[in-house]
Amino acid sequence: MQPILQTEGLTIAFGGHKPVQDVSLNVMPHTFTSIIGPNGAGKTTLFNLLSGQLKPTEGKVWLKGKDITHLSVAKRTRLGLGRSFQITNVFPSLTVLENVRLAVQAQEGVYYSLFASPKKHAHFEKRAIELLETVLLGAKADSLAKNLAHGEKRKLEIAMLLALETEVLLLDEPTAGMSLEEVPSILEVIRRIKEQGNRTILLIEHKMDMVLSFSDRLLVLFNGRLLAEDTPENIMKSELVQTAYLGGLYDDAS
Numbered sequence: 461m462q463p464i465l466q467t468e469g470l471t472i473a474f475g476g477h478k479p480v481q482d483v484s485l486n487v488m489p490h491t492f493t494s495i496i497g498p499n500g501a502g503k504t505t506l507f508n509l510l511s512g513q514l515k516p517t518e519g520k521v522w523l524k525g526k527d528i529t530h531l532s533v534a535k536r537t538r539l540g541l542g543r544s545f546q547i548t549n550v551f552p553s554l555t556v557l558e559n560v561r562l563a564v565q566a567q568e569g570v571y572y573s574l575f576a577s578p579k580k581h582a583h584f585e586k587r588a589i590e591l592l593e594t595v596l597l598g599a600k601a602d603s604l605a606k607n608l609a610h611g612e613k614r615k616l617e618i619a620m621l622l623a624l625e626t627e628v629l630l631l632d633e634p635t636a637g638m639s640l641e642e643v644p645s646i647l648e649v650i651r652r653i654k655e656q657g658n659r660t661i662l663l664i665e666h667k668m669d670m671v672l673s674f675s676d677r678l679l680v681l682f683n684g685r686l687l688a689e690d691t692p693e694n695i696m697k698s699e700l701v702q703t704a705y706l707g708g709l710y711d712d713a714s
């Protein structure tokens with residue numbers, strides 16, 4: 461089987477500093493891969509290179525065998541690579557349901573209009589409600605986006621990402637900034653998306669219990685380089701990973 465996402469020799473330099481250096485990886489379809497590494501290891505920069513927010517100084521990125529190294533974020537999204545929306549893309553004065561419905565419409569090429577024909581409107585709304593159920597926000601459908609708690613906003617972002625219907629999802633620390641009470645619910649959301657089985661998921665996360673319970677593969681980044689790529693069991697056993705840095709990782713974990 462062909463990898464759905466591949467990089468070879470991916471490198472980005474800012475002056476003399478290379479936050480991502482010579483990273484070659486293969487991600488197989490319908491797998492769950494977590495990227496771990498200490499603060500500043502280059503995880504978010506790697507996501508930026510995969511999603512197109514940054515262009516590499518050297519190396520290539522392929523999606524489903526197509527070279528996407530020089531494509532824009534929007535083109536990569538159309539080809540099936542989606543990155544979590546930032547909350548800045550959410551309309552704060554619209555309801556949660558309206559925000560997701562607009563994301564569904566945009567994916568289907570009906571751009572940002574609150575008004576669509578009644579038949580189309582019903583179709584968009586049905587899909588938006590399904591997505592809100594998946595992210596456990598069904599009860600908040602009529603709340604204004606600006607009134608959501610932080611954890612709920614992250615769920616709304618995930619629903620809007622799912623609305624893009626991309627085969628690959630890049631999730632950058634979905635639990636960041638959440639209160640302890642909010643974390644179990646976001647874990648449940650990710651578990652549901654994984655169980656639907658139709659997506660390839662890449663996750664950046666410091667919470668090791670979450671990483672270990674979900675992941676088929678772990679990629680360990682250290683100083684911008686790929687230190688190891690293996691199953692969670694083998695990574696946890698790896699002396700290289702342990703001695704190089706797992707102690708430091710656990711310091712970050714919460």
Ligand SMILES: Nc1ncnc2c1ncn2[C@@H]1O[C@H](COP(=O)(O)OP(=O)(O)OP(=O)(O)O)[C@@H](O)[C@H]1O
Nearest residue numbers: 474477478479497498499500501502503504505506
């Ligand atoms: N646009 C940029 N210009 C200069 N340096 C950058 C830029 N983007 C990232 N870096 C540097 O790249 C390094 C890696 O940062 P990155 O955010 O990718 O790490 P990370 O592994 O995601 O860390 P964390 O776990 O803390 O989020 C850092 O030293 C950062 O300062």
